[in-house]
Amino acid sequence: MTYHAARTTGASGAPLFLTFHGTGGNEQQFHGFAQELMPDAHIVSPRGDVSEMGALRYFRRTGEGVYDMADLEHRTAAMADFIRIEKDRTKSKRVIALGYSNGANILANVAFHHSDLFTDLLLLHPLIPFDPSPVHLKTRVLITAGQRDPISPAPLTQRLIDWFATQGADVTPVWHPGGHEIAQSEVSAVHRFLG
Numbered sequence: 001m002t003y004h005a006a007r008t009t010g011a012s013g014a015p016l017f018l019t020f021h022g023t024g025g026n027e028q029q030f031h032g033f034a035q036e037l038m039p040d041a042h043i044v045s046p047r048g049d050v051s052e053m054g055a056l057r058y059f060r061r062t063g064e065g066v067y068d069m070a071d072l073e074h075r076t077a078a079m080a081d082f083i084r085i086e087k088d089r090t091k092s093k094r095v096i097a098l099g100y101s102n103g104a105n106i107l108a109n110v111a112f113h114h115s116d117l118f119t120d121l122l123l124l125h126p127l128i129p130f131d132p133s134p135v136h137l138k139t140r141v142l143i144t145a146g147q148r149d150p151i152s153p154a155p156l157t158q159r160l161i162d163w164f165a166t167q168g169a170d171v172t173p174v175w176h177p178g179g180h181e182i183a184q185s186e187v188s189a190v191h192r193f194l195g
Helices: 030-035 069-090 103-112 154-166 184-194
Strands: 005-008 017-022 040-045 050-054 054-059 061-063 093-101 120-124 140-146 171-175
Touching: 005 030, 005 120, 017 030, 017 069, 030 093, 040 069, 050 103, 054 171, 069 093, 069 103, 069 184, 093 103, 103 120, 103 184, 120 184, 171 184
Parallel strands: 017 040, 017 093, 093 120, 120 140, 140 171
Antiparallel strands: 005 040, 050 054
16 A cells, blocks of 8 residues: 655654644645654655545545544554555654644554554544554653544543553643644644654
């Protein structure tokens, strides 16, 4: 499985920084942001290969917050393979991945099943409407969310924060009072987390 992706080659031995767009975004949504955050990194931003009425996504859903679980499983495996190939290509020891909304969801699900792939996860407004199986995680995880997010409800986000903490991950939650939009406080939190 391969994905159309934006790629920026970094310095030898530099981290691999992957970015994942939200529904309706594309590979450029966070690519430049990652370059600003870590100018020396290898940056890879895959484009979602599922179209929902023209909006790009990483997996299918049957309604708002209702996932096609068979499709999610299939595409999670494909994305894990893609990430392993990029990791082998760059020979990076540190693997950072940032995803927003649908991008955060595919990223989280890859981490649930392939916990060895990432050193740092940045999940902006994730929505995981199911209980993942237990797994041992050494990953650093930043989860950002809006307290009034109609798409990623706060109780489900808190449940995900608690799940990561229970698995042994080093979790940093950051909340803002708004909805599904990315607030400046989240951008600042990303800078602090990676700084």
